[in-house]
Amino acid sequence: MLALSAEGILPKVDYAIFADTGWEPNAVYSHLDRLEQEVAKPAGIPILRVTSGNIRNDALDPDHRFASMPLYILNQDGKAGMTRRQCTGEYKIKPIKKQVRELLGYPYPARIPRDVFVEQWVGISTDEFHRAKDADVKYMRNRHPLIDMGWSRKDCIRYLSSLGLADTPKSSCLGCPFHGNAQWRNIRDNSPAEWADVVEFDAAIRKGNARANATGNRLLGEAFLHRSRIPLSEAPIDHVTAAEWAALQQELGAEEDAEQLEEGVTDGCSPWTCRGEIAATQDDFGLAT
Template sequence: MTTTPALRVLSLGAGVQSTTLLLLAAEGRLPGLDAAVFADTGWEPAAVYTHLDRLEREVAQPAGIPIYRVSAGNIRDDALDPAHRFASMPLFIRNPDGGDGMTRRQCTAEYKLKPIKRKVRQLLGYPHPAPVPRGLHAEQWIGISRDEIGRAKDSGIQYLRSAFPLLDLDGAADGRTGWTRTDCMRYLHSRGWKSTPKSACIGCPFHGNAQWRQLRDEHPEEWGDAVDFDRAIRAGNARGIANGKPLLGEAYLHRSRRPLDQAPIDRVTAHEWASKQTDVFDQIADAELENGDPDGCSPWACRSGQPINDPA
């Protein structure tokens, strides 16, 4: 049985950490990367696609690293299509008795993990449903920084073993082994990548208030799209409604369980104000942590699943 990976693949979420890994690989500081895979839900902000295009053009192609964009469909269209089985998003529910609930999140597995696994099997030469021979595997690089080491978990898939290269790097600002998110941001900045958009669906219910505000204030078209979607899913997904099984209760994108365009997204936490006093990189990282999902929807280590201290 071989333990040497047949190939090394980066799970490219296009956020800070995975962008850092791609740049480090292109520079040769992390050798051996064969490909990068981006799982596209079809409902990412335009800035993510622009970032991805630039990464491909300026970093991946010159380094000979192919970026594969894979997809299981358009999550927004599927939710509103009565003919489509919908893998549910984590919607906030107001139950008929006034209590709160939440729908189970299936979207990450369906729209991100599934197409990535399909692509890796294909690259290994054993597309589904061919069994992958025992011992043959790809090493999958996942962008986990030291400050979120608790999210570093193996995929549990024998042909796709997780590796976390940022955790072994020297050169962190505090002299310890492993880069933090702030180290990644400094590095990206030094290479001319001054901002990295968050990769997450435009209407992801795990957005924090800061992300909703940014969408409303800087990307009004995408905000309008999310508001329309929020209105459209009030009674659940379209297929459930068409099948005579509407949601018992009402569904919302914002955790306040109010219509998105009426939700209290202008609430700014004390921590967000306090963070303005600190180093600019720490300030950005702290504000992101305070306001919810720091880096969008990471396929294998979903940061979106645990919104942090973002009271409605």
């Protein structure tokens, strides 16, 4: 959408906002820098980088409130579970709303007049049209230009390729539990330092978040980044085993296939398209029941 606006195919936007969780892959930050220099600045479009902090550091800090990630849980009775997802709201939607309020001239807790609002573009393609929803606040009105243009994911990739941006990486936390095996392999095989980072984090959260542990409320079971509920350093990320296939079918339903296990969640964790349909079976990453 930024490129379409910069080229004049879509109207020129006033701003582009990137919500930084503090734990994106290096490739994402490099790509953002390139977009800023080669696309946004020449078109006079400021890219605003907003943040609520570093999600990795916050998770391991006992003095910080932790917004739960959607972690895979192995309960003490052997049953599988999953924690609720709060991270997208805390680290992406919240700082974007804060920035929008400031741009409108009404920082929280100021009341925003009914007739003051922004038109917010959300990059949902026709493949995910069911995710196109209105904003939950009156001062933000969502528009979905890609759907208006009838563009699918393939159309977007074709367009990016024509601009020399075919290598656009998926934006999501380095240690996002929604990664597929292909993403985990890519980190392991192409970025040893980042792989060591996520393996270390996976081990660190095994018994729950640091704050919960510090107050004596340890997780009643074990938490994992990988769907197999095996330590990431040992997880079967090179192929789908028979047991993993059976577990996937039971967890997601017979209509799903192995594509999600391999490729991960299609839209990653962009603020308004992060997968949220999975029902949590633990209230909190540190306070399981």
